[in-house]
Amino acid sequence: MDGLKEYLTRKDFVSSSEVRWCPGCGDYAVLNAVQNVLPQLGLPKEKFVFVSGIGCSSRFPYYMDTYGFHSIHGRAPTIATGVKVANPELSVWVITGDGDGLSIGGNHLVHALRRNLDMNIILLNNRIYGLTKGQYSPTSVKGQITKTSPYGVIEEPLNPLRVALASEATFVGRAxxxxxKHITEVLKAGAKHAGTCFVEILQSCVIFNKKAWDHISDRSTRDDRLLYLEQDKPLIFGEKRNKGIMLKGTSPVVVTIGEQGITEKDLVVHDMYREDTVYAAMLTEMDFPDFPLPVGIYRAVKKPVYEEELEKQIKNVTALKGRRNLQALLRGSEYWTVSNGGQDIKRSSGISSLANDESQVMDEQIHELLKSTDPLTASLKTKIGKIFYDYDYKRSKVLSPRDSVATAIANFKSARIECILVGDSKQLYGILAERDIIQNVVLTSIDRDRTQISAIMRPVYEIMDESNSIGDVINILSISGHRHVPIRLKDGGFGLVTIRQILRFIHDTVEQVEKQEPETDSK
Amino acid sequence: MAAARKKAVFWSEPVSKVDLERPAVVQSGATIVDAVKEMKFNQISCVLVVDENQKLVGILSNGDLMHEYVGSTLPGDSPVDTIMTKDPFSATAALTVKEALEIFHSKPFRHMPILSGDKILGILSIRGLMTFISQHLPIQVLNLPPDSSLIASHTAGE
Structure with a gap:
């Protein structure tokens, strides 16, 4: 394997595809750096895989003469996870951007990072959606003018490194x-790191966000505005190398070496191997103009690698339980054979391979509870159609929304009901309770004859069917805080089920039960 | 059987365990309009009427208003006393849930003042009672999808 180093060169990784990036795009720098790093890793060419999502940067795999996958928007980390787990020998690289990685695929990135597979994620951050021609992205700064923020972005931007730290990333870097040259150094260290390497690369979009990073990356001011992190070295920066970072309490401050008796020894010494994230998090808080922007490796800690742990687990379980059979699992407990164009359906029950599975035991317990033998709880499964017809159904009144309030009042008075449905046989528009009438008639001086019901009715919260159970109705009444729920009747039209009907049903059920079992009660 | 034990316990619970509603209260002699305002403010469908010693003398419900006031010639500034139900049915906090169920089953009202001596503790409503009962049947009623068609009919792999 070692011999391969001499054979592979940058050129071996350059594909013949025409590069479609705009001249001057920062993506080229990353492409060159990656093509420089790969030959130094001592792996044969066929072991490299580049997976990307959607975006300008996601065209990356085309330009690498390796295996690759230009995949689904935001899902590169997930597809890469599958690639790595299926074949841990591969060197897997994810290329994503600020929109693809932090917006569309924000969730996928977070979980890939926390799993800590041995792969590399490069996030190219140009603070804009370039491919779609200039919409603001999750890293666009406040006030940034873009096509979708013509008067300035008003959202707080995400800091990719802080997202990575919060996701327990084991290697976090920035270039x-x-x-x-620096990109190459960081990527090389990242590629050698056992675990997920996350590197943010600050780059401009020459067309839509030309000056994204000018304030720090411009050659003339770079030395004063960037802080290159070096292991075990004090945090020193500046063209004259005379400025540094010191801790004042728990906060970092910029100091000048030689002033007020400050020497190099007073400065913070960089330690990327620190287990906790406190120091790395402090570095991510530092930004121009109050501080120089730190670049380099923020954090590199050792933690268990996902695919190794998975392999170990499979080995252990296999040793304990023997090799499992997928077909047996799929066909083990229950399956159907559908034949004759769907006419014949045969249900088969094999011996369950999950007989001792805890989840099934739990399922059974839940269903045992649902199959309660208590007569009252069992009665809750009664269909509401039944109680509707058994209890006072004649008192459900339906009026048209165009009927006058006076008509509604006459109905309330003659039928001694507390609620009226508003609609016709096909549709329900609202519900009118005694309360709505009282509050409108007593507290305001509406014209009862000319005001239509539709002006004072309230919307229908839920319409149930006759086939719903009483338990369902109680559920809805408890959730909604109403005293009635409309039901759709089988033969058309609507009816109303009230709490009083429910309570009468419960009362009668309890009474019946007590009549049936007086002996058990006296015992 | 767990279900049977639960049943026995919650039927004999006193209504003080039920969430009583905070009552809307007006003084005897207050106007009908003020009483309705008080009901609206408290978002409750009845108002209690008390005398100068804060002793309960009547109750006025939406039903009373509908049948005695709306459509009548009574002016809105008439005292509530003219249409309220005098000496309303009330109970103490010792009333059991079972007894409350019986009362709401046989009487037409939906709200019942709960008293301790002359002190008004709150209002037991028909909805409060149903909610209480449903809370004792959480697995069968509350912790389920709101549509029974969505409940799994048998265990996985059964």
Whole structure:
């Protein structure tokens, strides 16, 4: 394997595809850096896989002469996870951007990072959606003018490194597109790291966000505005290398070496191997203009690698339980054979391979509870159609929304009901309760004859069917806080089930039960 | 059987365990309009009427208003006393859930003042009672999808 190093060169990784990035795009710097790093890793060419999502940067796999997958928007980390788990020998690289990685695939990125597979994720951050021609992205800064924020972005931008730290990433780094040599160093260290390497690369979009990072990456001011992190070295920066970072309490401050008796020894010393994220998080808080922007490796800690743990687990379980059979699992407990164009359906029950599965035991317990033998709880499964016809159904009144309030009042008075449905046989528009009438008639001086019911009715919260159970109705009444629920009748039209009907049903059920079992009660 | 034990316990619980509603209260002699305003403010469908010693003397419900006031010639500034139900049915906090169920089953009202001596503790409503009962049947009523067609009919792999 070692011999391969001499054979592979940058050129071996350059594909013949025409590069479609705009001249001047920062993506080129990353492409060059990656093509420089790969030959140094000592792996044969066929072991490299590049997976990307959607975006300008996601065209990356075309330009690498390796295996690759230009995949689904935001899902590169997930597809890469599958690639790596299926074949842990591969060197897997994810190329994503600020929109693809943090917006569309924000969730996928977070979970890939926390799993800590041995793969590399490069996030090219240009603070804009370039491929779709200039919409603001999750990293666009406040006030940034874009096509979708013509008066300035008003959202707080995400800091990709802080997202990575919060996701328990084990390797977190940052580099700037104008310093390809540094990108190469960081990527090389990241590729050698056992675990997920996350590197943010700050780069400009020459067309839509030309000056995204000019303030820090411009060659003339770079030394004063960037802080290159070096292991075990004090945090020193500046063209004259005379500025540094010191801790004042728990906060970092910029100091000048030689002033007020400050020497190099007073400065914070960089330690990327720190287990906790406190120090790395502090670095991510530092930004121009109050601080120089740190670049380099923020954090590199050792933690168990997902695919190794998975392999170990499979080995252990296999040793304990023997090799499992997928077909037996799929056909083990229950399956159907559908034949004759769907006419014949045969249900088969094999010996369950999950007989001792805890989840099934739990399922059974839940269903045992649902199959309660208590007469009252069992009665809750009664269909509401039944209680509707058994209890007072004649008192359900339906009026048209165009009927006057006076008509509604006459109905309330003659039928001694507390609620009227508003609609016709096909549709229900609302519900009118005594309360709505009282509050409108007593507290306001509406014209009862000319005001239509539709002006004072309230919307229908839920319409149930006759086939719903009493339990369902109680559920809805408890959730909604109403005293009635309309039901759709089988033969057309609507009816009303009230709490009083429900309570009468419960009362009668309890009474019946007590009549039936007086002996058990006296015992 | 767990279900049977639960049943026995919650039927004999006193209504003080039920969430009583905070009552709307007006003084005897208050106007009908003020009483309705008080009901609206408290979002409750009845108002209690008390005398100068804060002793309960009547109750006025939406039903009373509908049948005695709306459509009548009574002016809105008439005292509530003219249409309220005098000496309303009330109970103490010792009333059991079972007894409350019996009362709501046989009487036409939906709200019942709960008293301790002359002190008004709150209002037991028909909805409060149903909610209480349903809370004792959470697995069968509350912790389920709101549509029975969505409940799994048998265990996985059964």
């Amino acid at each position: 700037v597109d104008t310093d390809p």
